[in-house]
Amino acid sequence: MIDKQRLKLARIRFDLLFLLISKDLRLRYRGSLFGYLWSMLNPLLQMMVLTAVFSFLVRFKIENYPIFLLCGIVLWNLFSQSLTQGANAIIANGGLIKKVKVPVAIFPTASVASVTVHFVLSLIAFFAISFFMGHWPRLIWFLIPIYLFVFIGFIWGITLAISSLNVLFKDIGHVLDPILQLCFYGTPIIYPISVLPESIANIVALNPLTHFVGSIRTLYFDYQVPNATTTIYCFGLMTLSLLFGSFTYYKTRDKFVFRL
Amino acid sequence: MSSDSSPIIRASNLRLSYQLNTYKVDTLKEFLIRKFKRQSVFQQKVALKDISLEVAEGECIGIIGHNGSGKSTLLKILAGVIRPESGSLSVSGTLVPLIELGAGFDPELTGRENIFLSLSIQGYSRQEIERFVPHIESFSELSNELDQPVKTYSSGMYMRLGFSCSTVAAADIILIDEILAVGDQNFQKKCLQKLDDLRKKGTTIVIVSHDLATIESIASRLIVMNAGQKVFDGPIDEGVLFYLDLMEQKRQTALSKAELAELNRKAKLADEPTPLEQNAKIVSVNVFTSDIEPITPTSTVIIEIKLAILRETTDFPSVGFAIQTAKTGIRILGGNQYSLGMQGRHPIPKSGMYSTSIYLKNLQLASGKYDVTVGLHTKDLTKTLDIKPAVASFEVQCISDPQNFDRDLISPRCVVGSWKVTAQKDMGSHNNCPGELQI
Numbered sequence: 001m002i003d004k005q006r007l008k009l010a011r012i013r014f015d016l017l018f019l020l021i022s023k024d025l026r027l028r029y030r031g032s033l034f035g036y037l038w039s040m041l042n043p044l045l046q047m048m049v050l051t052a053v054f055s056f057l058v059r060f061k062i063e064n065y066p067i068f069l070l071c072g073i074v075l076w077n078l079f080s081q082s083l084t085q086g087a088n089a090i091i092a093n094g095g096l097i098k099k100v101k102v103p104v105a106i107f108p109t110a111s112v113a114s115v116t117v118h119f120v121l122s123l124i125a126f127f128a129i130s131f132f133m134g135h136w137p138r139l140i141w142f143l144i145p146i147y148l149f150v151f152i153g154f155i156w157g158i159t160l161a162i163s164s165l166n167v168l169f170k171d172i173g174h175v176l177d178p179i180l181q182l183c184f185y186g187t188p189i190i191y192p193i194s195v196l197p198e199s200i201a202n203i204v205a206l207n208p209l210t211h212f213v214g215s216i217r218t219l220y221f222d223y224q225v226p227n228a229t230t231t232i233y234c235f236g237l238m239t240l241s242l243l244f245g246s247f248t249y250y251k252t253r254d255k256f257v258f259r260l
Numbered sequence: 261m262s263s264d265s266s267p268i269i270r271a272s273n274l275r276l277s278y279q280l281n282t283y284k285v286d287t288l289k290e291f292l293i294r295k296f297k298r299q300s301v302f303q304q305k306v307a308l309k310d311i312s313l314e315v316a317e318g319e320c321i322g323i324i325g326h327n328g329s330g331k332s333t334l335l336k337i338l339a340g341v342i343r344p345e346s347g348s349l350s351v352s353g354t355l356v357p358l359i360e361l362g363a364g365f366d367p368e369l370t371g372r373e374n375i376f377l378s379l380s381i382q383g384y385s386r387q388e389i390e391r392f393v394p395h396i397e398s399f400s401e402l403s404n405e406l407d408q409p410v411k412t413y414s415s416g417m418y419m420r421l422g423f424s425c426s427t428v429a430a431a432d433i434i435l436i437d438e439i440l441a442v443g444d445q446n447f448q449k450k451c452l453q454k455l456d457d458l459r460k461k462g463t464t465i466v467i468v469s470h471d472l473a474t475i476e477s478i479a480s481r482l483i484v485m486n487a488g489q490k491v492f493d494g495p496i497d498e499g500v501l502f503y504l505d506l507m508e509q510k511r512q513t514a515l516s517k518a519e520l521a522e523l524n525r526k527a528k529l530a531d532e533p534t535p536l537e538q539n540a541k542i543v544s545v546n547v548f549t550s551d552i553e554p555i556t557p558t559s560t561v562i563i564e565i566k567l568a569i570l571r572e573t574t575d576f577p578s579v580g581f582a583i584q585t586a587k588t589g590i591r592i593l594g595g596n597q598y599s600l601g602m603q604g605r606h607p608i609p610k611s612g613m614y615s616t617s618i619y620l621k622n623l624q625l626a627s628g629k630y631d632v633t634v635g636l637h638t639k640d641l642t643k644t645l646d647i648k649p650a651v652a653s654f655e656v657q658c659i660s661d662p663q664n665f666d667r668d669l670i671s672p673r674c675v676v677g678s679w680k681v682t683a684q685k686d687m688g689s690h691n692n693c694p695g696e697l698q699i
Contacts, residue, residue: 008385016380023377027368096364100357101340102381169288254343257336258278 013103020110021117039118040125043074047129054190062192064221067135071220072189074126075213078119079155080180086111086159087166087176094260104256105249108163112156135221144219147226150238151212157241161248167259168252187213208237266352268433268464269315274337274347276308307333308344309488317353317432320465322475322496324503325485326510332437334485335359335468339435353432353464356382360437362422367411371402371421374410378425392428399454400424420447427454434458436467452477472500473544473651476566497613504541505570539571540645543613545634545652554657557625557671561654563618565634567646569609575639576606579616585669586629586653592669598639624675626668627658 029035047070055065062068089107090097097104127137166172187209193201204210211233215226226234308330315321325331336342337349339357364381365374375396379389397403400420410418427434434455455478459465469475475482475496482499484492484506492502512520543566551559563581582594597616607614631650637643658664658671 009383012380012383012385015386019377019380023366023369023373026373027366030368093364095360096381097341099339099341099359099363100381169291171288257342 013106017106017110017113020106021114024110024114025117036121039121043070043077043122044125044129046073046077050190058191060191060195064133064135067130067133068192068217068221069190070126070129071217072187072213074119074122075151075216076184076187076189076209077122078115078151079209080184081118082112082115082155082159083162083176083180085115087162087173089159090163090167090256091173091260098257098260104253105160108159109156111163112152112159116152138223140219140223140225143225144216147212147216147219147234150234151216153238154208154212154234154241157238157243157245160245161241164249164252164256167256183207183209189213208233208241211237267314268317268319268353269313269338269349269351269466271311271313271338271349272347274308274311274313274334274344274349275306276333276337276342276344277304277306307488308337310347311490313483313490313493315433315464315466317464318459318462319481320459320479321467321481321483322479322499323466323468323483323485324470324472324475324499326470326507329485330488331468331485335435335437335466338466351433354383354429355433355435356426356429356431357435358423358426358437359435360422361419361426362410365410365418365422368409370409371406371413374421375406375425378422379429382426382429382431384429388429395428396421396424399428416447423447423451423454427458430458430461430463433464433466436465436469438469472503476500476544477546500543501568501570501611501613504543504568508570539569539573540577540636541568541570542566542634542636542646542648542651543568545632545648547632547652547654549654555654557656557658557674558622561620561623563620563632563634563652565616565618567614567616567636569611569614571611573609576609577645578637578639578641579618580635580637581618582633582635583620583625584631584633584650586631586650589631590669592625592630594633596635596637596641598641622674623656624671625656626671627656627662627664628667629653629655 025036029038032038034041047066050069050073051066054060054069086108089111090104093102093104093107096102162172162176186204186207188196188204193204193210193214196204211230215230215234218224218226218230311330311334313334323331323334333342335357336359337344338351339355339359340351341357341359362374362378364378366377369377372393375393376386376389379392380386384392397406400417400423402417402421405413405417410421413421436455455465459478465478467475467478479496481494482492482496482503483490484499484503486506491506492499545566546564547561548564549555549559549561555561565579565581567577567579569577578596578598580594580596580599582591584591630653632652632654633647633649634651635647636645638645656671658673660673661668661671
């Protein structure tokens with residue numbers, strides 16, 4: 001009986017999540033000419049700019065550099081957009097949270113989910129370019145979704161923590177942008193980790209993103225299974241992030257009403 | 261109302277305190293500095309002290325109190341928005357808070373999309389909501405605008421949609437916070453009607469307001485809040501008296517000592533027992549007809565006035581009324597029971613609730629809207645005890661002239677007795693028989 005009720009509650013939450021995602025997607029492109037095409041065009045344009053810059057200014061010895069770069073950018077966008085959107089998710093819904101009993105965590109979750117939907121849309125363009133450039137799929141790509149799933153879990157935890165803390169300390173919203181910028185350059189996205197001197201490479205290895213981007217890129221770009229250490233790292237980081245996120249959320253959520 | 265069944269809301273020893281605004285720490289810097297200095301980070305203000313409350317199924321209770329008494333906080337705890345610091349709360353059944361109509365509407369989304377969003381937040385599944393949509397469409401009278409973004413709605417349309425969304429699901433418990441004070445009068449009437457229907461179907465209603473008349477018209481039990489404490493819990497009539505008395509005490513303590521001394525001195529000089537000003541209040545005014553609606557020029561209009569006498573006085577206060585046009589404010593008639601020579605047998609004015617009904621027969625007003633002003637005065641009419649200008653209104657519909665093109669105040673049909681048409685002899689040769697027209 002209780003399980004049945006729980007099941008119903010879970011269904012209702014899922015419906016709400018679905019509504020919030022579709023609301024987000026619909027609003028983002030309402031009134032724009034290209035609509036959903038932008039989800040695909042955006043990373044493409046970004047790739048073109050960065051390829052142009054880095055093919056001429058800095059030359060990394062990588063075959064098929066645009067594909068290498070695009071893979072990194074798409075993953076990076078998934079991370080940074082989730083965080084920037086998620087950070088304000090609770091504050092933006094403050095009016096509602098103050099007046100109606102809602103599962104507050106659903107708002108940052110919806111942000112991550114809708115960015116994920118975007119990500120999936122951008123994959124269409126991504127694979128089209130990839131094939132066009134002669135980078136063909138192999139069976140090993142079937143492992144990519146597993147690592148992606150772990151990465152999204154990691155992002156979810158972080159977003160939950162940031163969105164909760166942002167309600168109590170508005171500084172977080174301001175600090176987020178420079179930190180993200182630092183992360184962008186501190187993660188091997190535009191460059192391979194092999195170009196770094198060992199001392200700096202060790203520091204970069206401390207960055208969790210290095211492992212997530214690295215593992216997926218190994219699968220996609222090098223057609224190789226990421227080594228065990230990286231895999232354990234990724235799963236461990238996801239667990240830690242989810243624990244940290246939910247701990248922060250449960251610790252702070254009773255104060256939201258007074259701070260919004 | 262079944263008071264013996266187990267309560268639908270049971271709260272015991274609810275307690276809540278929160279940080280005062282002046283000590284609000286908003287930035288990490290402030291937070292760390294205060295932590296470092298070992299200053300208390302927050303100054304606590306107790307908002308609710310040990311509130312216990314039981315509401316039976318189908319009961320309709322009002323919560324009243326002046327600003328900052330904790331009534332809205334209590335409602336938010338009942339709604340599950342705020343978690344109490346200590347104490348327990350159990351609510352059995354579904355609950356809808358009407359704390360703000362249309363809270364959570366996204367202005368960019370269409371009305372239909374917002375219905376789904378709003379009801380989904382309330383906890384209904386997709387299939388359930390799909391079944392609700394036609395009902396919302398008809399109650400809100402928005403079927404043409406439902407597919408337009410909510411930002412294009414007028415505030416009235418917004419409210420209609422919000423109210424429809426909140427009441428369509430017929431939840432077991434409805435919590436209402438002041439919302440009925442807004443919106444146009446027709447909509448208010450419709451809302452009250454809907455709430456009344458729901459109450460008859462057995463919905464439990466908890467309403468928070470500082471307007472006595474609203475609460476009095478809905479609730480059967482009253483809780484009076486003061487400084488975070490429940491100071492009264494009982495039948496509505498006693499509650500109203502208690503509240504008015506409390507407000508009066510507050511007003512007096514708010515007066516400076518000098519003012520108070522001056523008042524006492526004057527009272528002594530005049531040898532009055534107690535200044536009557538503080539002793540009688542109008543609680544609610546209701547205008548209706550005993551005949552079939554709508555009110556026509558010949559219907560009997562009844563003005564029902566409920567008043568509270570807080571302390572025993574010598575004479576029953578004079579209850580005066582006046583009727584004026586709603587648009588132009590022209591006074592048509594008015595009076596009180598003494599000036600009309602209708603003092604009759606008045607009850608001895610002990611403290612308590614009194615109800616006065618004034619029957620206006622054959623009012624003969626033309627079509628239009630009229631306001632009713634009610635006032636309480638001392639018997640000799642030298643002092644005003646309480647006055648409520650345009651506190652109620654009613655509409656007259658004259659069947660022969662519903663639009664009232666000529667803007668008459670009095671219906672001509674009822675005053676003109678006969679109508680004579682006589683032809684002058686030298687005007688024409690064919691039609692010279694005098695005629696008489698009888699209306």
